[in-house]
Amino acid sequence: MTVxxxxxxxxxxxxxxxxxxxxxxxxxxxxxxETVVTFLPPDDGAIAPVLSAAQWSDKTAVCGxxxxxxxxxxxxxVTTDGEFVRQAGNQPPVTGRYRFSEADGLHLSSxxxxxxxxxxxxxxxxxxxxxxxxxxxxxxxxxxCTEVRRVGEPKSA
Numbered sequence: 091m092t093v094x095x096x097x098x099x100x101x102x103x104x105x106x107x108x109x110x111x112x113x114x115x116x117x118x119x120x121x122x123x124e125t126v127v128t129f130l131p132p133d134d135g136a137i138a139p140v141l142s143a144a145q146w147s148d149k150t151a152v153c154g155x156x157x158x159x160x161x162x163x164x165x166x167x168v169t170t171d172g173e174f175v176r177q178a179g180n181q182p183p184v185t186g187r188y189r190f191s192e193a194d195g196l197h198l199s200s201x202x203x204x205x206x207x208x209x210x211x212x213x214x215x216x217x218x219x220x221x222x223x224x225x226x227x228x229x230x231x232x233x234x235c236t237e238v239r240r241v242g243e244p245k246s247a
Contacts, residue, residue, distance in 0.1 A: 091192040092190070093152055093153070093168055093188075093190040093196065094152055094153045096190060096195070096196060096213070097129055097130075097153045097154070097155055097168075098129050098153075099213060099216065100127045100129070100155060100211075100213075100219065101127050101128060101129040101155075102126075102127060102239050102240070103124065103125070103126050103127075103239070103240040104124070104125040104126075104127065104219065104237035104238060104239055104240065105122070105123075105124065105125075105237065105238045105240060106122065106123045106124065106125045106159065106235060106236070106237045107120070107121075107122050107235065107236050107237075108120065108121050108122075108123070108233060108234070108235040109233065109234050109235075110231060110232065110233040111231065111232050111233075112229065112230070112231045113230055113231075113232075114229060114230065123159055123160055124159070125157060125158070125159040125237060126157075126158045126159075127155055127156070127157050127158075128155065128156040128157075128158075129153065129154075129155060130153060130154035130155060130156060130165075130167070131153055132150070132151040132152060132153055132154075134154065136154065136156060136165060137151045137154050137165075137167050140154065140165045140167050140175055140177050140183065141167060141169075141175065143175070143177055143182075143183045144175040144177075144183040144185050146169070146173075146175060146185075149169040149170075149171065149173065150169060150170045150171075151167050151168070151169055151170075152168045152169060152170055153167075153168065154166055154167035154168070162178060162179060163178070163179060164176060164177070164178045164179075165177050168188055172187055172188060172189065173185060173186070173187055173188070174186055174187070174188045174198055174200075176198075176200075184200050184202050184207075185200065186198055186199050186200025186201070186207070187199050187200075194210070194212065195210055195211050195212025195213065196209075196210070196211045196212070197209070197210050198210075198211075203227075204227050205225050205226065205227030205229075206225070206226045206227060207223070207224070207225050207226075208223070208224045208226075209221065209222065209223045209224075210222045210223075216239075217238060217239035217241060218236070218237070218238055218239070219236070219237040219239075220234075220235070220236055220237075221233070221234070221235040221236075221237070222234055222235075223235075
């Protein structure tokens, strides 16, 4: 599987359960939600503005995702040289490095505001996506997320 095929498999509607923990504050919280993921081929009109926001007009996109959750839209674009850019709404883009393997999924690594961020996203099954996240710096936070693909409404008898 390639990163492009992985992104294509992520497309769909998902039920999400997320748990986050901030050790310094000794706080944890969980939330449920709905997530809609749209695959963006490299020539999609939504990709160029994201690359431009990162001042990456010279980079070539492999593909991207539009992720809509809790009223917020996030674009994630991966490039042919192992870099990614993520932009949430009108916020400044976050850039970093990615690596992908079929066995381990997608790993994203970035630095922002003195924090090092690591994320891993993988498909445990075609309809089950798992995500972990670690933010390390002045404040440390961890997150774990499980997403189950919505495959249609059951038919009434």
